[in-house]
Amino acid sequence: QTVVTQEPSLSVSPGGTVTLTCGLSSGSVSTNYHPTWCQQTPGQTPHTLIYNTNTRSSGVPDRFSGSIVGNRAALTITGAQAEDESDYYCVLYMRPGIWVFGGGTRLTVL
Amino acid sequence: EEQLVESGGGLVQPGGSLRLSCAGSGFAFSNFNMRWVRQAPGGGLDYVANISPDGRDKHYVDSLKGRFTISRDNAKNSLYLQMNNLRVEDTAVYYCVRASSDWNPLHSWGQGAQVTVSS
Numbered sequence: 001q002t003v004v005t006q007e008p009s010l011s012v013s014p015g016g017t018v019t020l021t022c023g024l025s026s027g028s029v030s031t032n033y034h035p036t037w038c039q040q041t042p043g044q045t046p047h048t049l050i051y052n053t054n055t056r057s058s059g060v061p062d063r064f065s066g067s068i069v070g071n072r073a074a075l076t077i078t079g080a081q082a083e084d085e086s087d088y089y090c091v092l093y094m095r096p097g098i099w100v101f102g103g104g105t106r107l108t109v110l
Numbered sequence: 111e112e113q114l115v116e117s118g119g120g121l122v123q124p125g126g127s128l129r130l131s132c133a134g135s136g137f138a139f140s141n142f143n144m145r146w147v148r149q150a151p152g153g154g155l156d157y158v159a160n161i162s163p164d165g166r167d168k169h170y171v172d173s174l175k176g177r178f179t180i181s182r183d184n185a186k187n188s189l190y191l192q193m194n195n196l197r198v199e200d201t202a203v204y205y206c207v208r209a210s211s212d213w214n215p216l217h218s219w220g221q222g223a224q225v226t227v228s229s
Contacts, residue, residue, distance in 0.1 A: 001172075034213045038155070045205070045221055046147075046155060051214035089155050091215060097143070097160040097169025099215050104154040 002026060004092055004102035011108040012080045020105045021072040022090030028071035033092040035073035036099075037066060040087045049088075050075060077107075085109040112136035112218055114206045119223030126196050130223050132189040132206030137218075140164075140184035143209040146191050147216070148202040148225075158204070159191065196227045 003025035012018035020037075023029060031053050040046040048057050050066035053073065063079045073092070077084055090102040118130040130146070146158040159180040160169045168180050179192040189206055203222040210217035 034215070036215055038216060040155075045219050046216070047219060048214060048216045051210075051216075052212065055212075055214070057214070057217075087154075091155075091157070093213075093215070097162070097167060098171070099157050099160075101147075101155045101157055 002094065002100065004090060004100050006088075006090055006102035006105045008103070009106045009108070011110055012077065012084075014080060014082060014109055016080050017076065017078045018080060018107065019069070020075045020077075020088050020090075020107070021069065022074070022092070022102050023072040024092070029068065029073045029092065031068060033073070033094075035066065035068075036091045037064075037073075037075045038089045038091065040089065040104075041085075042087070046089065080109050082109050112208075114208060114218060114220035116204065116206050116220045116223035119204065119225050121226045121228065122196055123229050124196060124198060124227055126227070127192070127194045128196065128225060130191040130193070130204055130206075130225070132191075132220055134187045134189065134206075134208065137208070139187040142211070142217075143215075144180075144182060144189045145207045145209060145215070146180060146189075147205045147207050147219075148200075149205070149222075150199070150202045153202075156202075160209075161189070193225070196225075198227050201225060201227045 005023045037050040038046045054066040161180045181190045206220040
């Protein structure tokens with residue numbers, strides 16, 4: 001069974017840049033997996049930041065960007081702000097109707 | 111304004127059944143794939159099931175096949191999840207989610223319904 005892997009935790013200084021990544025237990029992530037990134041602040045409903053590798057959802061600040069870096073999908077936050085402290089989930093397309101979430105990355109801004 | 115509102119959650123004993131509903135409004139419900147995503151206490155997000163716009167195609171994560179059934183009634187703008195033979199590990203918040211037509215699998219989310227399986 002394919003496992004989607006993410007860093008369990010990362011930290012960034014206010015105003016700094018951080019890159020979260022999303023990989024596969026076997027193989028490389030490409031645009032064919034249509035990587036999607038969701039943000040969830042503790043106690044809140046998740047919402048989608050980036051979909052189809054690099055498309056920002058409506059209203060998402062442009063400090064969030066998506067890409068493929070090497071064999072992994074990446075979410076980069078440039079100029080991190082305190083309100084970016086959240087859990088971030090990657091989700092990948094596997095086959096028609098089936099997507100798989102990664103375990104999530106807890107981002108601390110300090 | 112687009113809205114997804116789940117209902118039907120609650121406390122059920124192991125082996126019991128529960129049916130979640132999700133009412134959609136503010137968008138053309140019958141045009142989109144709909145999904146259920148769940149989150150166990152203190153855990154991450156898990157994809158549960160998907161249904162095509164016309165309801166003909168249904169997909170489930172392998173671990174839930176046979177126990178959960180996704181369905182929809184486009185005339186009522188409603189999505190459902192029938193959960194049978196529930197286990198303690200099915201305890202989670204269940205989110206109703208709309209996909210979009212441009213490869214956004216999780217375009218909009220409901221507020222979630224709490225399902226607790228406990229004796």
